[in-house]
Amino acid sequence: MTSANTFLIIDDDELFCRVLERSIKRRGYDVEVAHTAEDALLLANRHAPAYATVDLKLERSSGLKLLPELLRISPHCKAVILTGYSSISTAVEAIKLGAVNYLCKPVDAEDVLNSLLQTAPDPDAEIASHPPSxxxxxxxxxxxxxxxxxxxxxxxxxxxxxxxxxxxxxxxxxxxxx
The missing domain is CATH 1.10.10.60 (Homeodomain-like)
Structure with a gap:
């Protein structure tokens, strides 16, 4: 059973997880943290999260491989992929696999929640003025x-x-x- 305020953080960076967990808990969410894909799937089976952050590069796995499994367990979960290694191809793949957004680290709880709770695309989103090098x-x-x-x-x-x-x-x- 999915509760509207359950949140799953999946990231192998323990310090980042502690900071994000504390910030999201202060905003009234019940937060679970997983540092591996295996732990994430166990927690998802137990708690069916409404929201999740998934690190793109987990220690022994990929967030892109984990995302479809997470959404199979909890189909109504809104997930955002977080990464320090952004690329257009992984961003496109993340969205195709069901992520509602793709954010580059460093991010804070406000960035994460805004990306998860945004109800419609933003046509006024800032467009880079310079092409990539x-x-x-x-x-x-x-x-x-x-x-x-x-x-x-x-x-x-x-x-x-x-x-x-x-x-x-x-x-x-x-x-x-x-």
Whole structure:
């Protein structure tokens, strides 16, 4: 049974979870926290959350793989994907898989709740005045190819025509700013 104020935070960053949990609890929600995909599914089965935040990169899993399972267990759950590694391809995929929004970290409780409670699309949303840099587009392309290869670095490196170790070095770097 889904309660209108149940909230599930799924993220492997324990400090971020504690801060977000405290902020959301202060706003009157019953909050559960999971640091792994397995724990998230157990909690979802027990509590059927109305809302959820799902980290894109979990320690041993992907938020994109977890999201459909979460929505199967709790079909009325509104979920937002959070990430420090944003790309257009993962944002599009998250929405296709059922996320109501996709936010780049750092975020706070206000950002999360606004994105989950927004009832209609915002046609006045700010549009970037500058196109993404070539480095950013390259980074997004690498992320898309990696996703198409289910996270297999060797297969992605072959698809990109580069050495596996070169790709690993590129993946260890932070995302390129726009």
């Amino acid at each position: 070539v480095n950013r587009l390259t980074w997004e392309h690498i992320q898309r190819v990696l996703q198409e290869n289910d996270g297999n670095i060797s297969a992605a490196a072959r698809s990109l025509g580069m050495h596996r170790r070169t790709l690993q070095r590129k993946l260890q770097k932070r995302p390129v700013k726009r």
